[in-house]
Amino acid sequence: MGLPYRTLIFPLLRGFSSEKSHKMSINLLTKFGQKNIGQKILNSAYAASPEPIDVFNTSFQHPLGLAAGFDKGADALSSWPALGFSWGEYGGITRFPQEGNPKPRMFRANKENALVNRMGLNNPGALAIKDKLLARKLSNNWPNIPIAANIGRSSKVSNTDSPNDYSETLKILWDYADFFVLNVSSPNTPNLRDLQGETYLNSILKECNHIRHMNEHKPILLKLSPDRTNDQILDSLNVATRNHIDGFVATNTTVVKPNPTNAQSRRIFSEEGGLSGRPLHNRSKEVIELIFNHTHGKIPIIGVGGIESPETAWSSITSGASLIQLYSSLVFQGPSVVSTIVKGIKEKRIEEGFSSISEAVGYKHK
Numbered sequence: 001m002g003l004p005y006r007t008l009i010f011p012l013l014r015g016f017s018s019e020k021s022h023k024m025s026i027n028l029l030t031k032f033g034q035k036n037i038g039q040k041i042l043n044s045a046y047a048a049s050p051e052p053i054d055v056f057n058t059s060f061q062h063p064l065g066l067a068a069g070f071d072k073g074a075d076a077l078s079s080w081p082a083l084g085f086s087w088g089e090y091g092g093i094t095r096f097p098q099e100g101n102p103k104p105r106m107f108r109a110n111k112e113n114a115l116v117n118r119m120g121l122n123n124p125g126a127l128a129i130k131d132k133l134l135a136r137k138l139s140n141n142w143p144n145i146p147i148a149a150n151i152g153r154s155s156k157v158s159n160t161d162s163p164n165d166y167s168e169t170l171k172i173l174w175d176y177a178d179f180f181v182l183n184v185s186s187p188n189t190p191n192l193r194d195l196q197g198e199t200y201l202n203s204i205l206k207e208c209n210h211i212r213h214m215n216e217h218k219p220i221l222l223k224l225s226p227d228r229t230n231d232q233i234l235d236s237l238n239v240a241t242r243n244h245i246d247g248f249v250a251t252n253t254t255v256v257k258p259n260p261t262n263a264q265s266r267r268i269f270s271e272e273g274g275l276s277g278r279p280l281h282n283r284s285k286e287v288i289e290l291i292f293n294h295t296h297g298k299i300p301i302i303g304v305g306g307i308e309s310p311e312t313a314w315s316s317i318t319s320g321a322s323l324i325q326l327y328s329s330l331v332f333q334g335p336s337v338v339s340t341i342v343k344g345i346k347e348k349r350i351e352e353g354f355s356s357i358s359e360a361v362g363y364k365h366k
């Protein structure tokens, strides 16, 4: 049984600004969730049952991980498995430290189960993150789940100089993640999304491959925007596959806002920034399907966007996602959403007669 998040904790956090309540959660998880006793308590409330899948030659206890942006500073890594996640992605991290956009910059549309944010990749920079993660390794506090690092372009670096900016961050963090996600799709760094175009993308991937060739092989993935046309997305896929990309993450937040259903949502949707949560789900799934069909299911896809229930998780998996992630539904439902989803996808798998979750990946197209 989870703690009474919907009835007790969410209404309390709702009284604070969105960023403040997020900060309070991260502080709590950083202090409490890094200690053995804290992990045991969280685990007894939130553990998820196993539903194993192998992706990138790595075993995941189940497909559901924590999406980028929740633990931007990689502070609470050890609490992720205690909350039931089978893997997690820290960051986005940039080569140089940056403050991000002025506050307020994160907003909740409660009725729509959606968030709008324009954080702007606030983070302490790659070197500070490396130091923090080295200390974590030295104190034997590294979590026993696969860890991904989300890498973005520093805001003071131009698109032209971005290949070196990405590859330097990759180099600095190489020993501190099991795989890497290149974020060329956040709407909150001006012109960042142009990096999905052929010329920039080709140069970024070439520079990053150079770092990879000097080290043991680790997967590099590309995170895509839902706002480009399908043809533009196909072009990015072609560039990426030519450069031996290991996987895709679909999708980042969208700047396309749906029709609000009440005045509070109208106010929130008029804020500049990227929308996540329930209204993103359908487009995220379309992009998963597009990638799966175009690559004949040969390149793993991580599905993210509006995953909030066993149904949404299952439909992203059968659309083609081998792994899935969430952020917004953690805010609206609390950590018990993780075990609820994992339990639900196990039930669906059994109901539909699959012997493992990997058999269900992309099943809609078969």
Ligand SMILES: Cc1cc2nc3c(=O)[nH]c(=O)nc-3n(C[C@H](O)[C@H](O)[C@H](O)COP(=O)(O)O)c2cc1C
Pocket: 067, 068, 069, 070, 072, 091, 092, 093, 106, 115, 117, 119, 121, 150, 183, 186, 223, 251, 252, 253, 276, 277, 278, 280, 304, 305, 306, 307, 325, 326, 327, 328, 329
């Ligand atoms: C406040 C906030 C910050 C985010 N920061 C990042 C980021 O740094 N890098 C990134 O690739 N995605 C970032 N995202 C996007 C999420 O990783 C995810 O793609 C998106 O929220 C859709 O998933 P959801 O509907 O489950 O929230 C952020 C999302 C939110 C809400």
